[in-house]
Amino acid sequence: MFAPMFSLRTSPRHPLIIPFARHFILKRETPRKPHFFSLHFRSVVSSNNSFGSLLLLLLSKMSLRVLNPNAEVLNKSAALHMNINAAKGLQDVLKTNLGPKGTIKMLVGGAGDIKLTKDGNTLLKEMQIQNPTAIMIARTAVAQDDASGDGTTSTVIFIGELMKQSERYIDEGMHPRVLVDGFDIAKRATLQFLEKFKTPVVMGDEPDKEILKMVARTTVRTKLYESLADQLTDIIVNAVLCIRKPEEAIDLFMVEIMHMRHKFDVDTRLVEGLVLDHGSRHPDMKRRAENCYILTSNVSLEYEKSEVNSGFFYSSAEQREAMVAAERRQVDEKVKKIIELKNKVCSGNDSNFVVINQKGIDPPSLDLLAREGIIALRRAKRRNMERLVLACGGEAVNSVDDLTPECLGWAGLVYEHVLGEEKYTFVENVKNPFSCTILIKGPNDHTIAQIKDAVRDGLRAVKNTLEDEAVVLGAGAFEVAARQYLMNEVKKTVEGRAQLGVEAFADALLVVPKTLAENSGLDTQDVIIALTGEHDKGNIVGLSLNTGEPVDPAMEGIFDNYSVKRQIINSGPVIVSQLLVVDEVIRAGRNMRKPT
CATH class of the missing domain: 3.30.260.10 (TCP-1-like chaperonin intermediate domain)
Structure with a gap:
């Protein structure tokens, strides 16, 4: 049971561990003096020396290994440095992508497929990250993108810089809890400053x-x-x-x-309007039509099997033919009602009629519609049905009974575009669209x-x-202004060593202009000196990536999202505070209990 204690026999730092362990075992095995061990153990542990604390650590690890001999444990120092190195490593990967001058990453899949991107969200989702701390940071950054749509890379480099600044103070002997308290004060002050700094629109x-x-x-x-x-x-x-x-x-x-x-x-x-990724399925239908009435429907215009398992027994071929004719008649009646509506709205003018159906249309029904000059599209995607109504107007109908002209939408132009084996149907020139399509070509x-x-x-x-209804000046202007505010005003109001946490937070904010300058091939020190000098004079300036000189972001038209900045400031310090107070990393899942 106590064998793990002897694993430190060769340790030169604590030569007294082994004698105490032997004494511990001997007294434990002696039944005549059962109280000596407890008294001796209490006296050693209660003494305020490094030996007592080390013993507690060893016993805690020993108890864990008794439960799971394959468990892996990192102590306080190793766990903290693992978290810091993971954050710094992820920061080094993504920081070169920040800004207009950022570089592009090439992702190569297992099958040899290649993806070129500089989008932080795509990189974090596609990369296979193994380190648990890096996975936690990546999930935070992806959640940032899901919540506000941008700021993934900025979140990662801000967290990495906070951890880097923390490492400097922790190596000098500062307790992480003091830094966490300073980060919390700085975060609240920065959010208050953001409310004053934003530009209402x-x-x-x-x-x-x-x-x-x-x-x-x-x-x-x-x-x-x-x-x-x-x-x-x-x-x-x-x-x-x-x-x-x-x-x-x-x-x-x-x-x-x-x-x-x-x-x-x-x-x-x-x-x-709308672009549908399919075309008509009948060779005689029109490929282009103007002034079109649009019927958006979710009606089955084909024979469907019953929902229950059923069968028919015919005594003659005539009975089967009669059954088939009855089934065909049911579908044809639906098609005739659509044709009647078309004749009603298109008679006496040069208008055309288009049917876009979510369900199927069988070949006989397509033939009937084509004879009447109606363009019919089947199997439209469900997501496009609502878009069609918003783009063209009218209503989406689930039955052909009681069709009225008020159910119809309108489009000035409907045409089919063939690209190789693919067909696309364009619905354009609508009157009051509340839905549209961005057609990307490349x-x-x-x-x-x-x-x-x-x-x-x-x-x-x-x-x-x-x-x-607000924007924030970009090009690093907010980060430099917030840093000046924290150093000149907030730090004075903080008592004790928490001031160093505020200072570390303020220095971490400068990672954005520093990274922008570095990715543009500029000298980061010269850039920061120039920006802080202008802010000391009361000028709100950002960085020009072309010249490296301070510029007015408002004059250059460089604005960032207010909600993105707020989310970055909110989420970054929270994750860092959690990582800094981790004193032990234990890898001891159920699958590790199995003997190797």
Whole structure:
């Protein structure tokens, strides 16, 4: 039972461990003096020396190994340094991606598939991270992206910098709890400063499109090259404003992101309508129609089997033919009701009629519709049914009974585009669309994937601005201003060694402008000196990545999301505080109990 005590026999630091262990065993085995061991043990442990604390640590590990001999245990110092090194390692991986001048990572899968990206969210999801601390930080950053749509890379490098600053003070003998208290004070003060620092933006019925474009441009330029980012900015802003309804939450799922491996990335455009990834299934149907009435339906126009297992026994072939005719008659009656509605609304004008059905349409029904000049699409995706109603108007019907013209939507143009073996149906020129499609084009899958990531982040950035009704000056201006505020005002109000925690938090904020400068090939020390000097004079400036000089972010149109900054400041110190107070890492799952 006490064999693990002898594993430290060769330890030069504590030569008294082994004699005490022998005495411990001898007295334990002697039945005549049962109380000597307890008295001696209490006297050793209660003494305030390093030997007593070491003994408690050894006994705790020994008890754990008795329960699970395969358990792995890291003590306080090793656990703390493991957490710090994991945070620093993950920071080193992602910090080169930050900003418009950031580099791109190539991810190679097990099957040899390649993905090129600089999006932090994509990297953290695709990389196979083994370290448990790094996994925890990665999950926090991914949750940041899920909550606010951006800031994944910034969250990781901020957490890594906080851990790096903490290591400096801990190595000098400071207790982690003191740093945690200082971080908590600094976090609350920074959030209060953010409320004062943000720039309010009025977003009424007619929002300021220029501000929205600046926010979207700032986000998209970190993912794509400048000219393409500027082109996508207008597309993204117009798409969000298209689906925006007064006094209702913005649903970005009403923006369909469709891609075509065709032409170049600059051919990406906004379709105020819908693009369906399939075409008609009848050779005689029209491929192009103008002034179209749109019937959005979820009606089965084909014979369906019964829901219960049933069978029919025929005594003659005539009975079977009669049964087939009755089944066919039931479907034909549904089709005739649609044709009657078409004749009612299209008679006497040059209008056309389009049926977009979520369920199936069998070949005989398609033939009947094609004879009447009706374009019919079957098996439309469920997510597109709601988009069709919002884009074209009308109602989605589940039955052909009591069809009225009020159920119909309208589109100025419906046409089919064939690309290789793929067919696409465009529904455009709608009147008052509340749904739209961003059609992404590119020569290869890598380009399309990069544009998709950038478009999604841009949509979230514009949505956040409309909901927050506020923006924050970018280019590192907020981080430098917050650091000056913490050092000049907040630190003076803090008593004791918690001031060092506030100072460490303030220095960690500078990781954003430092990383931006480093990724742009600039000298970080010169940049920080120039920025802090301007802020000391009362000038709110950021970093120009082209010249390396301080600039006014408002004049350059560089704005960040208020909600993203707030989420980073909230989540980063919380994770760091939890990691710093970890005094032991135990790997002792059930699967480790099995003998190797």
